[in-house]
Amino acid sequence: MKVLQVQYEMRLTFDAPVTDHYFQFRCLPMEDDAQTVETIQVAVEPACAVHERIDGFGNRMFYGEILEPHDSLCVRMDARVRVERNSNRCSLEKCRMRPVSIETPSTGIAGNLEPESEPVCSDTAEIAQYPLADSPAGEVPWIVYAYPSELTRPDKEMKEWLDDIRKDYDSTCGFLEYLMHRLYQKLSYVQGQTHVGTTAAEAFALSGGVCQDYAHVFAAMCRMAGFPARYVAGMAVGEGATHAWTEVWQDGAWAAYDPTHDCMADDRYIKLSHGRDFIDCSVDRGSFFGAGGQEQTVYVKVAETSTLPDMP
Amino acid sequence: MLLDLVDHKESINRLLARYGVKFGIYKNYVFHEQLFPFDPIPRVITQKEFDYLNRGLSQRVQALNCFLTDVYSERKIVKDGVIPADFIYSSKGYLPQCEGITPPKKIYSHISGIDLVQGRDGDWYILEDNLRIPSGASYPMIARDLTRQAAPEAFTRRHVLDNRNYASMLRQTMDYVNTGGINVVLTPGRYNAAFFEHSYLAERSGAVLCMPQDLAVEDNKLYYRSYEGRKMQVGAVYRRISDEYLDPLCFLPESLIGVPGLMNVYASGNVAVINAPGNGVADDKGIYYFVPHMIRYYLGEEAILKNAPTYLAFYEKDRSFILEHLNRLVVKDVSEAGGYGVVFGSNLSAGEFQKLADAIKAEPRRFIAQEVIDFVDLMIVDGNKQVPRKADLRAFVLAGEETRVWPSGLTRFSRNPDSFVVNSSQGGGFKDTWVLSH
Incomplete structure (x- = not known):
């Protein structure tokens, strides 16, 4: 368990005043089993009315608009978050490769319709035993993360690479861990060659990118291997910018993998939002009217505070 | 029978052309606009048959609305194993962004266009459900109007239910879910396939026709800014823009035609969006197979109208x-x-x-x-002869305080004698649909 002090600041400056500026932020630490927000403060400048809601993926977001001419927008978030993320690597027998393809069942015929009573996403072995009921209502069920998305649709090269990995796998460690490790060897961290709209297949063809690309490629690979996987946007100790990693649905719970660093995400990571890919859960999204250029700077700081003793 | 109308084919088509009743087709990356050929011989449905269709179609749409509510909230139908999860969640029409949003009055499909055909055995079969933005109601409306002008005597001798009440039915549907403010019809603009329909329905239902740039979000509410600068709150948007272009902050970020922030206003319950975003999951051709099960599951009834096998x-x-x-x-x-x-x-x-x-x-x-259902032929006028052609019926079902079928509909026919495909985008024509009052 750790208590982290988190700061996020996004500053957007314009050469010439802009109007009709709509913004939407998912920069608040998520509250879930792993994270408890102890204190939080958010400021938006210029001051304006801000509304909040939970999106379909279960992310907290706030939004508003500045219609009058203005030449900058600044959003600041300060929070203290208690993190208890279980980052244990899965035990060996639990993590053997279990391909869980979306199988085609054999029953059901028109005129004599007997719909399946089992969830279908599975080779029915492992995944099916965690029914959809486990997903909270009002938030997408885990099965949504079993399918490819806009930015994570795999191509032939990715499929072939994964087939080779499956052949090479020797069961001495968990399959996903092995997959992540091989991916880490295959990709190199390169800034500037990819952008926010780069797909997993494009990044894979380039053999590199930034954390967003690693998280997309790993999610795509996991899904192909039969494990539902989701993209996570967040922050981590020692990262000067927002970070991204991947959560994989395993044994009825989400396990957090950081493919950029070839490790499990532990309690030095602060999760902000998740989705099928970056598009679903971008930390900031907006639109405005204006002719000039814009510059965006993002400042992120995550620091460990001394772990506080439990209150009596 | 009905021969008196045949002579009016040319004059009514000329009037339709003058009124700009056109249909856009997007084919091979080129947008063409063409007239939607009108055939003067109506499809005639007796009152008794219409009562039967009304019961069957209302039942179907009620079940589909229950299904949509369920999919985006508790998903009981999946948990109870009636529909495999894969059919819902791998559907392109399922929008995770809509999870947990309850539309005003819990209605998702306000205006449903259900396509059906009558088999030679006399039975009707449902071909598909259109629950996103089904178009076509304006064509029989204006055709009826023009036919009345051209051949008023045709209606004095026959007891045909007036179909011009579509506008008031639409109005009631919008008013029922309106959260406070005016009704608008949101069109992507002049180059949309159904622009004629957008402007016609807005005018007839007393709603304001607007383009995306006329709407703006302010303080979690939606406003219409008129040309002269007046600002009015909007309580219901009958949008004729597909889901993915509705709001660039929620769906496609590169969309230029949407209204930024609209989905937030809608999710907060501050505007009704007609039809609700996310309906595509229920009119998926794969989900069609399960509609009779939905009717049993949600309503505890057997389906009145059959699916095609x-x-x-x-x-x-x-x-x-x-x-x-x-x-x-x-x-x-x-x-x-x-x-x-x-x-x-x-x-x-x-x-x-x-x-x-x-x-x-x-x-x-x-x-x-x-x-392949061997459905009945209807006679159409071809030169100076009458020839049989395949035809279907798009019935419009409106869900407001109650769910009911418009006593008319769009009858589409294939102009090609060997074809069973009647879609207007495949070059077919249309007929008026008469429901007799006895």
Whole structure:
């Protein structure tokens, strides 16, 4: 368990005043089993009315608009978050490769319709035993993360690479861990060659990118291997910018993998939002009217505070 | 019978052209606009038959609305094993962004266009449900108007229910879910396939016709800014823009035609969006197969109207059946719409046949197959003769305080004598649909 002090600041400056500026932020630490927000403060400048809601993926977001001419927008978030993320690597027998393809069942015929009573996403072995009921209502069920998305649709090269990995796998460690490790060897961290709209297949063809690309490629690979996987946007100790990693649905719970660093995400990571890919859960999204250029700077700081003793 | 109307074919088509009743077609990357040919001989439905259709179609739409509410909240139908999760969550029409949003009055499909045909046995069969933004109601409306002008005597001798009440039904539907403010019809603009319809329906229902740039979000509410600068709150948006272009902050970020922030206002319950975003999950050709089960599941009733006999390649037994009888079935790609991706097994060459069979084996989830229904021909005027052509019926079902069917509908026919495909995007024509008052 750790208590982290988190700061996020996004500053957007314009050469010439802009109007009709709509913004939407998912920069608040998520509250879930792993994270408890102890204190939080958010400021938006210029001051304006801000509304909040939970999106379909279960992310907290706030939004508003500045219609009058203005030449900058600044959003600041300060929070203290208690993190208890279980980052244990899965035990060996639990993590053997279990391909869980979306199988085609054999029953059901028109005129004599007997719909399946089992969830279908599975080779029915492992995944099916965690029914959809486990997903909270009002938030997408885990099965949504079993399918490819806009930015994570795999191509032939990715499929072939994964087939080779499956052949090479020797069961001495968990399959996903092995997959992540091989991916880490295959990709190199390169800034500037990819952008926010780069797909997993494009990044894979380039053999590199930034954390967003690693998280997309790993999610795509996991899904192909039969494990539902989701993209996570967040922050981590020692990262000067927002970070991204991947959560994989395993044994009825989400396990957090950081493919950029070839490790499990532990309690030095602060999760902000998740989705099928970056598009679903971008930390900031907006639109405005204006002719000039814009510059965006993002400042992120995550620091460990001394772990506080439990209150009596 | 009805011969008095035949002579008016040319004059009414001329009037339709003058009023700009057109249909846009987007084919081979080029936008063409063409007239939607009108045939003067109406389809006639007796009151008794209409009562039956009204019961069957209202039942169907009620079940589909229950299904949509369920999918985006508790998903009981999946948990109870009635529909496999895969059919819902791998559907392109399922929008995770809509999870947890309750539309005003819990209505998702306010305006449903249900396509059906009458078989030679006299039974009606549902072909497909259109729950996103079904178009077509304006064509029989204006055709009726023009026919009345051209041949007023035709209506004094026959007891035909007036179909011009569509505008007031639409108005009531909008008013019922309106959260406070004006009603607007949101059109992407002049180059949309159904622009004529957008402007006509707005005018007739007393709603304001607007383009995306006329709408703006402010303080979590939606406003219309008029040309002269007046600002009015909007309580219901009958939008004729598809889901993915509705709001660039929620869906496609590169969309230029949406209203930024609209989905937030809608999710907060501060505006009704007609039809609700996310309806595509219920009119998916794969989900069609399960509609009779939904009716049983949600309403505890048996379906009044039949589906065309359908096989789902997803199920192994169905798949072998499809592959064995491919030469007599019609195969549909569930991801295509508007008559695209529809293949008749009997029309295929040996090579194409094998290719289709392989595609079905490789991606079974993508295909459904149906028995070809030998549906009745209707007579159309061709030169100075009358010839039989295949025709279907798009019935419009409006869900407001109650769910009911408009006593008319769009009858579409194929101009090609050998074709069963009647979609207007495939070059068909249309007829008025008369419901008799006795």
